[in-house]
Amino acid sequence: MHLIQLPDFLQLTIFICFCAIIAIQLFYYLFFFNRLAQYRAPEKTESQEYPxxxxxxxxxxxxxxxxxLPGILVQQYRTTHEVIVVNDNSTDETKFLLDEFRKSFKNINPVALTQEAKMIPGKKFPLSMGIKSSKYEVxxxxxxxxVPASENWIQKMQDAYHDDVQIVLGYGAYHKKPGLLNKLIRFETFHSALQYFSFALSGMPYMGVGRNLSYKKELFYNNKGFSAINHIPGGDDDLFINKVATKDNTAIAIDPEAHTLSEPKLxxxxWQKQKYRHYTTSKYYKPKHKFLLGLYSFSQILVYPLFVAALLFYNWWLALAVLLLRMIVQGAVWRNxxxxxNEADLWPYFILLDIWMLFYYLLFTPALFKKPAKNWN
Structure with a gap:
């Protein structure tokens, strides 16, 4: 029984549209996201540590x-490693701090840049100089x-390399703090990771995050570094990975000891400025990735408006049953x-966070049409 009377064909159309959107969502959760929920790191028959x-x-x-920096310098990693800090035209005390660290840690290698790179906005030039100065392949x-979440960060990240793997995607989390904003920031970070990890496990890697990302120099040089995206201020992480990652050369590292932790915006x-800056690069993704990500976002936006419409104009208990099916699948995937x-404390709020995603997408979608900012920090 429906609550508000409309012509029969409109009632049925609303319900069919609602069911179609739920079907799309279930496809993403069962085909993509469930791969991460069920993921177990492959057992390695032999162990190899890379410099x-x-x-x-x-x-x-x-x-x-x-x-x-101390959390990186005290890593428990038996094999040779170095820490390169590219000082990109800093005007604060960065140089003197690095000089002090060098007195105690011999594996730190500061690289000082004193001139801006013309026509290469963003972080790509200093990062290229850091890669060029590095001694090792990984x-x-x-x-x-x-800051690394543990003293085993390097070990856990490099341990994901095997066979033909040239890229390892890590998780860049945020410190847990009281308050609603902290939960929203951490949930958005989790939700993004749910997508890029799951797509990578499905053989369609499309991005990584510069807070925690590893690849081999050979891959970087074989693809001429960032030359194809030098005109774009951002993209040193997601656009580069979008260009070079394949189903065979990409692995993920999700062990909690392999995470990094950052201070969230206050x-x-x-936070809105930060997300706007990140979203301005997604328009340059490969067409198949833009389509799949766009379809998921579009279906997410329509879930609750169509649910309310089906509730009012068609049959309330049928609409509720269809939504409940999605929530059961979604809740199980999110929980795992x-x-x-290491974001389990967010799960009790999953229904509220799911509703929030409607407003999140409406709020940040305009960033797709904005011109990227030129500053990277």
């Missing part, structure tokens, strides 16, 4: 370097405002993946 070059780009990040990237406005990514 690793950790690369950090910093511009006026003295405070973050003082706070976070490079592990993070940011100055990130105001909604600052949140546990794997």
């Amino acid at each position: 690793v070059s950790v690369i950090i780009c910093a511009r006026d990040e003295a405070e973050n370097i003082a706070r976070n 490079v592990l990237l993070t940011d100055a405002d990130c 105001s909604f406005g600052e 993946t949140m546990k794997k990514l």
Whole structure:
């Protein structure tokens, strides 16, 4: 029985549209996201440790370097490794801090840039200089405002390399703090990771995050570095991976000890600026990735408006039953993946966070049509 009278064909059309949107959502959860929920890291028959070059780009990040660099320098990694900090035209105390660190840690290698790269906006030039200066084939990237979640970060990230793997995608989490904004930031980070990890496991890797990303120098040079995207301010992580990643050369590392942790933004406005900057690069993804991600976002936006319409104009208990089916599947997938990514405290709020996604997409969709900002830090 429906609550509001409409012509029969309109009632049925509304319900069919609602069922179609739920079917699309179930497809994503069962075909893509469930892969991450059920993921078990492959057992390695033989262990090999690679020399690793950790690369950090910093511009006026003295405070973050003082706070976070020690966590990288004290990593428990038996094999040779170095920590390269690219000081990109900093005007603060960064140089003096790095000089002090060098007195105690012999594996730190500062690279000082004193001139801006013309016609190459963003972070790509300093990162390219860091890769060029690195001694080892495996490079592990993070940011100055990130700290490894454990002393085994390097070990856990490099352990994902095997066979033909040239890229390892890691998880860049945020510190857990009280308040609604912290939960929203951490949930958005989880939700993004749910997508890029799941797509990678499905043989369609499309992005990584520069807070925790590793690849081999051979891959970087064989693809002429960032030359194809030098005109775009962002994209040193997601666009580069979108270009070079394949189903055979990409692996993921989701062990909690392989995570990095960053300080979340303290105001909604600052977080909005950060997300706008990130979303302006997604328009340059490969067409198949834009289609799949766009279809998922579109279906997510329509779930609750169509649910309300079906509730009012068709049959309330049928509409509720269809939504409940999605929520059961979604809840199970989110519970398992949140546990794997150490975000389990968010799960009790999953219904509210799911409703929030409608407003999130409406809020950040305009970023797709904005011109990227030129600054990278």
